[in-house]
Amino acid sequence: MSNPLALLGRAATYLALSLAAFVSVFPFVWMAIAATNTSPDIIKGKATPGTALFDNIGTFLTSVDLPRVLFNSFFIAGVGTALTLLVSSLAGYGFEMFRSRFREKLFGGLLLMLSIPFAALMIPLFVMMANLKFINTYQAIILPTVAWVFIIFYFRQATKAFPHELRDAARIDGLKEWQIFLFVYMPVMRSTYAAATIIVFMMHWNNYLWPLIVLQTNDMFTLTLAVAALSAGYTPDFGLVMVGAIVATLPTLVIFFLLQRRFVEGMLGAVK
């Protein structure tokens, strides 16, 4: 008796999911199509591929120093991600694996920091960087994001699944604590690192407000800043900006698909 109803519910589920998938994916298709059209065609809503792709690429390459900007972006995101993962996973591991009287109080304080908005930090950070003569440098962008409370929390949660016997065995084998971390913990937790890499790399790659404040010359701009500058105003040249948008999206997309399988595993470990 409930069969037709269940069937209807199932159909509704598929319909809703298909709609959601379409809405999620369509803008990507739109981006690819728009990159082949002229700006006037794009804002007229032309949804068929055009012939302006090479013109758009040409104008994009003349308005942005692509190698330089790509280097800036990859350098900041690469070094930033490596340092964030290292420092934050060390802390997450330390908080979970070592007992101390103040551990939980300290960790509670750390969680409170999760709610400090960046907006309240940006002015003092700017003044600090100005005093250190760090304005318009890579370190000004990277340093404030190395210790990341959210990622520390994530690693501590994931470390709960790390078997303590492995550490005990390594200790009996005479490994030092840092060796255990480097040669036992890190390889075992590679899914956790993979998931964190996706999240942290994306955050660094897409970082907009802080670089906007600190980076001041075109030769230091990241791809995000450069494309954002091109897209300012009500009627930018959408054709060339779409090429920039594709270039900006490819790295995060590639990293996601490379690490996707591990990503789900890693997230699973952290939410237990």
Added chain:
Amino acid sequence: MGVCVAQSGLARKEQVSGWLFVMPALVLLGIFMIYPILWSLWMSFQVGRGMSFSFGGFANIVRLTQDPVFLRALTNTLVFLAIQVPIMLVLALLFASALNDSKLWGRSFFRTAIFLPCVTSLVAYSVIFKSMFAGDGIINQVLLGLHIVSEPIAWLADPFWAKFVVVSAITWRWTGYNMIFYLAAMQNIDRSIYEAARIDGVPTWARFWYITVPMLKPVILFTAVISTIGTLQLFDEPNLLTQGGPSDSTLTLSMYIYNLSFRFMPSFGYAATVSYVIVVLVAILSYIQFLVARDRRA
């Protein structure tokens, strides 16, 4: 006695190692978070322009109450929060529970598709939305073609629709992200609970409401707090999509702080005061969400 000494020696060694592991993060957080947030607090009592300021007591707080731009930015931010966060979290929860069904065909396809927006670059998706919502753009063409509207909507030029576009853009980008948290947590719910409920004839919606939601409460609380914090400091999307316009209808608190500090003649003291409004809002809202989550259990 000897054993005891050895024990405490070992314990001390363990403590020292533990501190060494967490020290780099703590030092960095001290320099780049604790110190700045205290500096901001002190700064919010200073008046003056540029780097010359003097103690002004509550002058900045008085200025807040008489500043129409601040009040508009505050209202806009709260409107974004009240509309966007609930829509996004409910959608994420519904998608996650649909995708948690192991008999669902095309599960990993749907999961990847819905998560995909979250890996687009920030500028890419702003540009995409800006072009799709252009005056004669594709969205208007489709709506006109389907006879849903009789004339094009001025998406980015109308105060109401500009807010709508910003909310849609953020929801598009972050729903999949939150869904992944829920999906991961759902994998840990014992399947036999659902089986038992189904055999007892509990309908789907009731299984969702009385089993899934309570079991996921910690994760829901976590995502609610994280999203609330994110939306309260909203900057990127409105700055890229609408630059706060038209006539400040999408101006957020973070944008106003940015304008006060880096666009107009810098007024760091007043900007710090506005930033503490966000701190206070985050504190209050997180506390309320915490209370609500605890209440539901009782």
